[in-house]
Amino acid sequence: MYGQGLVKGLSITLKHFFGRAVTEQYPEQKPVLSPRFHGMLALDAVRCNACGTCANWCPNGVIQIESVRDANKKRVLTGYALDMQYCLFCGLCVESCPQNALSWTQDFELACYHREDTLHKLYQAEVSQVEAASGSE
Amino acid sequence: MEKAMEREVFRADSPRTETITMNMGPQHPSTHGVYRAVLTMDGEEITHIENHVGYLHRGIEKLAETRTFTQFMPYTDRLDYLGAMLNNLGYAQTMEKLMGVEVPERAEYIRIIMAELQRIASHLIFVASYAIDLSSTTGWMYCMRDRERILDLFDMVCGSRLTTNYMRIGGVAEDVPPGFLPELQRLINDLPACFDEYDGLISGNEILQKRSIGVAPMSAETAIAYGVTGPNLRASGVAFDLRKAAPYGIYDRFDFEIPTCANGDTYDRYYIRILEMRQSVRILQQAVDSFPEGPVMAKVPKVIRPPKGDVYHQIEGTKGILGFYVVSDGTSKPYRLHIHSPSFVNLGVFPEIARGGNIQDAVATLASIDIVLGEVDR
Numbered sequence: 001m002y003g004q005g006l007v008k009g010l011s012i013t014l015k016h017f018f019g020r021a022v023t024e025q026y027p028e029q030k031p032v033l034s035p036r037f038h039g040m041l042a043l044d045a046v047r048c049n050a051c052g053t054c055a056n057w058c059p060n061g062v063i064q065i066e067s068v069r070d071a072n073k074k075r076v077l078t079g080y081a082l083d084m085q086y087c088l089f090c091g092l093c094v095e096s097c098p099q100n101a102l103s104w105t106q107d108f109e110l111a112c113y114h115r116e117d118t119l120h121k122l123y124q125a126e127v128s129q130v131e132a133a134s135g136s137e
Numbered sequence: 138m139e140k141a142m143e144r145e146v147f148r149a150d151s152p153r154t155e156t157i158t159m160n161m162g163p164q165h166p167s168t169h170g171v172y173r174a175v176l177t178m179d180g181e182e183i184t185h186i187e188n189h190v191g192y193l194h195r196g197i198e199k200l201a202e203t204r205t206f207t208q209f210m211p212y213t214d215r216l217d218y219l220g221a222m223l224n225n226l227g228y229a230q231t232m233e234k235l236m237g238v239e240v241p242e243r244a245e246y247i248r249i250i251m252a253e254l255q256r257i258a259s260h261l262i263f264v265a266s267y268a269i270d271l272s273s274t275t276g277w278m279y280c281m282r283d284r285e286r287i288l289d290l291f292d293m294v295c296g297s298r299l300t301t302n303y304m305r306i307g308g309v310a311e312d313v314p315p316g317f318l319p320e321l322q323r324l325i326n327d328l329p330a331c332f333d334e335y336d337g338l339i340s341g342n343e344i345l346q347k348r349s350i351g352v353a354p355m356s357a358e359t360a361i362a363y364g365v366t367g368p369n370l371r372a373s374g375v376a377f378d379l380r381k382a383a384p385y386g387i388y389d390r391f392d393f394e395i396p397t398c399a400n401g402d403t404y405d406r407y408y409i410r411i412l413e414m415r416q417s418v419r420i421l422q423q424a425v426d427s428f429p430e431g432p433v434m435a436k437v438p439k440v441i442r443p444p445k446g447d448v449y450h451q452i453e454g455t456k457g458i459l460g461f462y463v464v465s466d467g468t469s470k471p472y473r474l475h476i477h478s479p480s481f482v483n484l485g486v487f488p489e490i491a492r493g494g495n496i497q498d499a500v501a502t503l504a505s506i507d508i509v510l511g512e513v514d515r
Contacts, residue, residue, distance in 0.1 A: 005341035036296035059208035090211035090302040
């Protein structure tokens with residue numbers, strides 16, 4: 001009979017009318033994210049030895065590392081910045097880090113109004129710290 | 138004056154009017170991205186269609202030459218962005234073929250699970266967008282609801298929903314987390330009922346049937362002549378699927394069928410996807426039942442320098458045959474990388490099959506071909 005398909009379709013939607021709502025009311029209700037979620041990157045500056053592996057692995061040159069050599073010719077991290085406008089969120093930097101210093105956070109609200117705000121400085125040493133590290137050569 | 142007016146008057150014995158040229162796209166909701174078709178219209182009838190592509194060209198093949206083999210993996214996500222896992226798989230297997238890498242058993246199973254989940258997710262987007270192109274907003278919502286669960290599983294495994302970057306040359310990036318398999322089993326149990334819902338809501342809808350049955354039929358000969366592959370080819374009655382014809386990975390271990398339709402019209406091209414999703418669920422169930430333990434990554438050097446030479450490998454993507462051709466000169470970056478994308482090939486047949494219909498039919502036909510512009514333009 002013509003129209004049977006329409007009635008069947010309507011009965012399916014009617015059934016869901018009384019079911020549980022699946023929509024998440026986003027700004028009010030925050031989503032439950034998985035532990036592996038790729039949000040913002042976080043750096044453990046104590047662990048980082050400024051080897052530059054993450055910057056080499058990054059396909060887009062997002063990571064900018066500044067370092068100085070101390071008295072023992074060892075690299076000391078003085079600055080770590082991410083130019084997030086080019087980030088693919090691929091996670092190759094986190095995967096490549098030999099010290100496990102990089103990790104993902106659950107923060108995904110990264111939209112900003114100005115291009116310069118996309119540069120995130122994860123670590124910046126004080127001037128006195130830089131001088132102390134490099135001046136002792 | 139009178140004579141001039143006479144010329145303008147519509148005469149029944151010569152109903153041909155002057156043809157007009159119309160642009161469909163690049164900003165048109167039914168072109169699924171920035172695709173432009175120039176239609177030559179004789180009244181309501183389309184007499185000629187010209188494809189214009191390239192609005193989403195990002196030069197990914199050229200970008201590959203300045204990236205290392207590992208660094209190119211995230212770019213494959215952005216080809217067919219609805220089938221990122223399958224693009225990852227195609228590229229990873231191509232490189233493994235070139236380097237002669239053996240992938241661990243568990244990684245092979247994870248790959249099959251991810252590939253089939255991605256196939257279902259991509260087909261769900263197809264069913265959803267096909268429904269909304271034919272004015273059924275409800276159909277869109279139902280498919281999106283179920284796709285969400287698949288994306289949540291991807292999020293659980295690799296931290297991303299769309300651009301997954303999960304597979305690596307020699308295996309997969311990480312093992313699946315502990316809660317993954319029970320969640321996947323729940324999804325496998327629920328999916329057949331969801332497909333029944335689409336059958337009731339979309340496939341059985343008389344309005345949709347009237348608009349798509351018999352519209353823009355594509356014969357098997359036409360499909361083969363244009364090199365159409367994937368579900369579009371199978372809708373025309375040709376049972377060709379690389380998973381059976383030339384099994385890659387471990388597809389030869391699974392028991393599944395290749396569904397085909399008879400007419401190759403717009404409705405068949407829609408319905409074949411529903412049938413394929415049911416087969417994908419069968420593969421998923423078998424993969425979950427025989428999921429082995431073990432490592433997920435083969436021993437591959439950190440900096441990949443494959444031997445000199447070239448390699449071509451193709452897999453059955455969501456839209457058809459997806460091929461990667463890689464030329465290596467022995468360094469850590471590819472000398473040349475070419476991508477054979479199914480959407481680009483399938484789009485070529487659109488002018489042929491949509492000619493003779495009207496614009497409404499052309500919209501339905503384009504939706505049924507299932508193109509993704511990220512893959513067409515690369």
